Amino acid sequence: AAMVKETIRVYARVKPLGRRQQAGSYSVDVEEEPLSSLEITVPRDLADGFVNNKRESYKFKFQKIFDQEAKQDVVFDSIAKPVAECVLAGYNGTVFAYGQTGSGKTFTITGGAERYSDRGIIPRTLSYIFDQLQKDSSKVYTTHVSYLEIYNECGYDLLDPRHEASRLEDLPKVTIMEDSDQNIHLKNLSLQQATNEEEALNLLFLGDTNRMIAETPMNQASSRSHCIFTIHISSKEPGSATIRRSKLHLVDLAGSERVAKTGVGGHLLTEAKYINLSLHYLEQVIIALAEKNRSHIPYRNSMMTSVLRDSLGGNCMTTMIATLALDKRNIDESISTCRFAQRVALIKNEAILNEEIDPRLMIVQLKKEIQDLKDELELVTGKQRTTELSQEELLQLNDLIETFLKDNDPDSTLDVGADMRKIKYCFAHMKQLMNHPTTSDKKLLSQDIPEEDTNNETGEELEKLKELLQQRDNEINNILVNMLKKEKKKAQDALFQLNATSAGSTVLERSLSINLEERQSPSSCFSLKEAKEFSSSVHRLPFLFRQTGGRMSLGCQEAFEVFQQDHADSITIEDNKRLLKQRFAEVKCLGEKLNEVRSKINHLKGEITQRHIQRAALAVSNPSEELNMMDPVEKKLRMQIEEEKKSYKTMFSRFKGLKVEIEHLQLLMEKVKMKMQKDFEVWWSEEAKNLQQEKPEMVTSPNTVTVYPQFIKSSQHLSTSSFSETIKVSSNEDPAGKNNSMTFSNRTLKTSTPPSSTTPIPLTGDSQADADILAFIKARERILQKKG
Ligand code: ADP
Ligand code: MG
Numbered sequence: 046a047a048m049v050k051e052t053i054r055v056y057a058r059v060k061p062l063g064r065r066q067q068a069g070s071y072s073v074d075v076e077e078e079p080l081s082s083l084e085i086t087v088p089r090d091l092a093d094g095f096v097n098n099k100r101e102s103y104k105f106k107f108q109k110i111f112d113q114e115a116k117q118d119v120v121f122d123s124i125a126k127p128v129a130e131c132v133l134a135g136y137n138g139t140v141f142a143y144g145q146t147g148s149g150k151t152f153t154i155t156g157g158a159e160r161y162s163d164r165g166i167i168p169r170t171l172s173y174i175f176d177q178l179q180k181d182s183s184k185v186y187t188t189h190v191s192y193l194e195i196y197n198e199c200g201y202d203l204l205d206p207r208h209e210a211s212r213l214e215d216l217p218k219v220t221i222m223e224d225s226d227q228n229i230h231l232k233n234l235s236l237q238q239a240t241n242e243e244e245a246l247n248l249l250f251l252g253d254t255n256r257m258i259a260e261t262p263m264n265q266a267s268s269r270s271h272c273i274f275t276i277h278i279s280s281k282e283p284g285s286a287t288i289r290r291s292k293l294h295l296v297d298l299a300g301s302e303r304v305a306k307t308g309v310g311g312h313l314l315t316e317a318k319y320i321n322l323s324l325h326y327l328e329q330v331i332i333a334l335a336e337k338n339r340s341h342i343p344y345r346n347s348m349m350t351s352v353l354r355d356s357l358g359g360n361c362m363t364t365m366i367a368t369l370a371l372d373k374r375n376i377d378e379s380i381s382t383c384r385f386a387q388r389v390a391l392i393k394n395e396a397i398l399n400e401e402i403d404p405r406l407m408i409v410q411l412k413k414e415i416q417d418l419k420d421e422l423e424l425v426t427g428k429q430r431t432t433e434l435s436q437e438e439l440l441q442l443n444d445l446i447e448t449f450l451k452d453n454d455p456d457s458t459l460d461v462g463a464d465m466r467k468i469k470y471c472f473a474h475m476k477q478l479m480n481h482p483t484t485s486d487k488k489l490l491s492q493d494i495p496e497e498d499t500n501n502e503t504g505e506e507l508e509k510l511k512e513l514l515q516q517r518d519n520e521i522n523n524i525l526v527n528m529l530k531k532e533k534k535k536a537q538d539a540l541f542q543l544n545a546t547s548a549g550s551t552v553l554e555r556s557l558s559i560n561l562e563e564r565q566s567p568s569s570c571f572s573l574k575e576a577k578e579f580s581s582s583v584h585r586l587p588f589l590f591r592q593t594g595g596r597m598s599l600g601c602q603e604a605f606e607v608f609q610q611d612h613a614d615s616i617t618i619e620d621n622k623r624l625l626k627q628r629f630a631e632v633k634c635l636g637e638k639l640n641e642v643r644s645k646i647n648h649l650k651g652e653i654t655q656r657h658i659q660r661a662a663l664a665v666s667n668p669s670e671e672l673n674m675m676d677p678v679e680k681k682l683r684m685q686i687e688e689e690k691k692s693y694k695t696m697f698s699r700f701k702g703l704k705v706e707i708e709h710l711q712l713l714m715e716k717v718k719m720k721m722q723k724d725f726e727v728w729w730s731e732e733a734k735n736l737q738q739e740k741p742e743m744v745t746s747p748n749t750v751t752v753y754p755q756f757i758k759s760s761q762h763l764s765t766s767s768f769s770e771t772i773k774v775s776s777n778e779d780p781a782g783k784n785n786s787m788t789f790s791n792r793t794l795k796t797s798t799p800p801s802s803t804t805p806i807p808l809t810g811d812s813q814a815d816a817d818i819l820a821f822i823k824a825r826e827r828i829l830q831k832k833g
Contacts, residue, residue, distance in 0.1 A: 047398045049136065053363045055390040056124055057083055057383070058111040059371050060149040066372035069379070073110045081110045083383065087376060105383040106390070107367070117162065120153060121169040124364055128293065129170050131362045132278060133177055135289035136396040139296065139356035140166060143385060144368030145378040146268040146300030153366055154274075154297040155253065158716055159617050161624075161706050167249055167274055167295050168709065174276065174293075175242040189236040189277040190245055192252035193219060194259075195349050196270035198323065201259070202234050203252035203272070213259045221351050229351055236277060243708060249274065250712045254719055268300040269321060271349050286406035290399050294356060299324060301385070302378055323349040328385065334358040335391040362396045365389050433511075434466055442470055450478075601729065608725045614717045621717075625710050628703055635700045642693045649686045653679055 062068055070086040084104045111120055128138040142150035157163030178186045192203035200219030202208075207216060222230045239245035256272065276293040299321040319325040326347035333342045334357060344354045355361045367386040369379045434442070442461065449459040461467040609615060656679050 049131075049362070049396045051362065051394055051396070053357075053365055053389050053392045053394060054108045055365045055367065055386045056109050056111065057105075057107045057367045057369055057386065058115065058120065058149060058153060059113050059369050060147075060152075061113040062372055067374075069371045069373045069376045071371050073112055075110075080106045080108060082106050083110050085371070085376065085380060085383070087380075103380055103383070105387055107386065117153075117156065117165060117169070120366075121166055121173075124366060125166045125170050125295075126173060128362055128364055129173050129177075131396065132276070132291045132293040133174065135280070135291050135398045135400065137292050137294075137355055137361040137399065138396075139294040139353065139361050139363045140366070141294070141296035141298060141353075141356070141363075142366045142368055143298050143301055143389075144382050145302040145370065145375065148368040148370040148375075148379075148382070150297050150300075150366075150368050153368060154272075154295055155249075158713055158720075159621070161709050161713075164709060168246060170293070170295065171242050171245045171249070171276070172705070174278070175245070178278075184280045184282050186278060186280045187238070188240065188245070189238050190248050191231075191234050191236050191275045191277070192248065193231070193234055193273045193275070193352065194256060194270050195273070195323065195352070198348055200231070200234065200348055200352075203255045204235050204237055204248055205255075208255035209258060221348060229354060231352070242705065245276075246708065246712065250716065253716065257716075257720060257723065271299050271323065272297045273352060281403075281406075284410075286402050286410050287400055288403050288406075290401065294353065296353070298327075301382060303381065323347040326350050327353075328388075330357055331385070331388050331392065335388050356394075358392050358394060360397050360399075361394050363392075363394050432466075434470060438467070439470070442467060443474070446471055446474055446478075450475075604729065605722070605725050608728065609721060612721050612724065614721055617717055618714060618721075621710055621714050625707065625714070628707050628710065632700065632703045632707065635696055635703065639693065639696055639700065642689050642696070646686055646689050646693070649682050649689070653682050656682070 059071075059073075072084045073081060074084065075081045082104055083106075084102060086102045109123060125140050128140055132138040140154075142154050144150055152163070152165060154166050156165030156168060174188070178188070190204075194201045194203050196213070200221075201213060201216055202219055205216060217233045219234045220232045222232055224230060237248055239248055252272075252274070256270075274295045274297075276295075277290070278293075279288055279290045281288045301324055302320060304318050304320055319328070326343065327350055329343055329346065330350045333339050342358065344350045344357075350357070356363045365386060367382050369375075369382055371379055445459060445461065449457060459471060461471060656676060660676060
């Protein structure tokens with residue numbers, strides 16, 4: 046198989062400086078083709094303390110350096126696209142980002158959460174790969190994705206649907222299994238089929254969301270965990286049994302920051318320790334690989350190095366991006382990152398073409414070949430052939446053999462004709478005669494035995510053999526059928542899961558993909574409403590559902606709305622909403638225009654037909670005219686049609702582009718919304734805790750919550766066991782004392798005991814709702830105070 050030997054390509058990307066950050070001193074030099082170099086100068090004040098040796102300037106070489114202003118598309122084009130191309134050709138590929146927390150790993154690999162143009166390497170790679178697959182009709186492709194998170198040396202399947210409902214530690218762990226050929230297999234990591242870009246993006250989004258859900262302030266998963274998004278591609282030419290399989294790992298590593306070891310006298314030493322153990326093992330593997338004549342590479346020390354074994358010094362095209370935050374405070378971490386990168390650049394990989402033969406396809410192919418040959422033989426001999434010789438033929442052969450053996454003439458031959466079955470039988474029979482002369486003697490002597498008996502005996506034996514053969518045949522068939530059934534079931538399961546996760550998107554799909562060839566009536570135009578419904582239907586409040594067992598109380602909902610307005614991300618949401626609206630309008634407009642152009646084309650076609658009819662009529666009345674000549678009117682009409690088609694095509698590709706953008710924007714918005722809900726959840730439970738601590742007497746028992754009358758302006762509303770009016774917070778609860786009335790319209794509070802205005806009102810009906818209201822009142826106050 047073809048093999049490509051290459052060192053790991055190492056790139057650097059410098060993150061834009063924050064507004065309040067002080068720039069560190071560095072320079073990028075691209076003159077030394079083909080490599081670029083990055084020179085970092087350590088300021089004197091730092092050089093004394095942080096960096097142990099006396100050097101002040103450090104120079105590192107990279108394949109290419111992307112400075113602060115480099116955009117995502119450029120980064121994708123030069124870093125990930127070449128790897129994706131190799132993967133499409135059947136080689137394995139890996140792109141991994143390495144750098145301290147906050148240096149832009151996630152931004153580079155996955156993308157920013159705000160703008161469409163900020164989408165990172167994963168969505169761009171998916172887009173590129175599916176585009177290429179669509180263009181290539183010479184092969185049949187299947188694509189799957191998996192998304193693995195490694196946290197604390199444990200692997201989790203980010204695409205596991207149970208993620209939403211359970212805690213991280215309750216999920217089945219992904220474990221490593223090694224087969225006899227030392228290939229790594231990952232147990233409990235699902236491979237989800239993705240037939241197009243949209244399905245793959247949905248899976249990416251699902252995984253990112255699950256990652257976010259699992260993260261709590263206690264486990265800073267996003268900086269301490271490694272995420273490996275893998276695209277699996279298999280391809281096959283139609284009719285061929287050879288399959289090419291390749292994998293593309295897109296890896297967002299844990300933050301590379303180290304804990305500085307404090308030396309004697311409080312001095313900081315350069316050789317600091319990783320916070321993350323797997324990164325420590327990664328570095329060991331890399332050091333081992335860079336050393337010459339080193340035979341043992343400690344891949345097995347950690348889960349991550351096991352999973353990435355092929356990517357590091359193995360069968361893979363590998364690329365690393367060192368992400369750097371080159372402000373003054375992060376200079377030393379950046380130097381560490383660059384040093385690591387220099388070592389990685391020494392590793393040689395050998396990527397081989399991953400081709401294999403599918404035994405099932407092979408069987409099918411061989412069976413077909415046999416049938417073809419049989420047919421051909423039948424044609425040539427003019428005789429039908431079965432696999433077995435008939436009894437008559439066998440007897441005939443026995444006779445021939447016997448005669449042949451008895452014949453002492455050295456020139457005698459055994460001629461059975463050009464029939465492999467007969468030739469084989471003769472050899473087998475003679476072998477038997479040689480090995481068992483006694484039985485064969487008997488057989489040879491069997492001439493004396495009446496013919497009928499012999500016939501019966503061989504007949505029975507033959508029947509038995511036939512039965513046995515039939516039995517074996519059935520067994521083989523059963524195995525094959527079971528194999529196929531299993532595969533089918535697997536495929537269906539995967540499909541089912543996929544449908545379950547992306548059920549909402551089909552609505553959008555339906556509404557966006559107007560198939561203009563089929564559309565006839567203008568009433569079936571693009572539906573804006575449908576698409577909008579979709580955008581609000583995906584993934585609603587998974588966290589709160591989880592916490593309250595499927596329901597979010599009303600007070601809590603109301604508080605959430607207030608919280609939402611106050612949240613920093615609401616600006617992003619609003620911006621994106623506006624953009625989305627604009628895009629929807631554009632798509633709608635384009636859809637209408639496309640329909641228009643289509644009807645125009647149809648109209649022109651109609652005109653041409655009319656013209657034909659006219660000309661035909663003219664030909665009848667006036668023969669011999671210049672009928673063979675091209676009608677100039679028709680020519681003009683045709684040209685017009687061509688023009689319209691051209692504009693149709695450009696509009697349609699723009700339409701498709703917009704569709705992808707809309708989907709992406711929707712996913713981004715959902716992500717931000719979910720983040721907000723998560724923040725809210727944390728804040729909400731804290732508020733509830735605070736409230737309980739401040740006013741313990743309010744909660745008398747878990748089931749009876751008392752509301753002080755001063756909270757409620759007119760208590761008689763409560764006696765009707767529902768209130769849909771205004772609740773006023775009394776002035777001693779609210780120092781501002783104004784503009785803080787809240788309307789609970791159509792909210793129902795069940796009360797079992799009639800309230801009295803002198804004693805605290807027990808609201809025992811729904812303690813959750815009662816507590817929510819109290820907490821809400823409190824929460825709103827806090828927000829108002831915060832807002833000043
Ligand atoms: P990491 O994953 O390495 O911890 P992030 O990718 O989360 O870092 O980046 C930290 C912050 O910096 C994020 O808010 C991100 O949007 C922003 N950021 C990182 N790189 C860039 C860049 N090249 N351009 C603009 N913003 C960036
Ligand atoms: Mg990150």
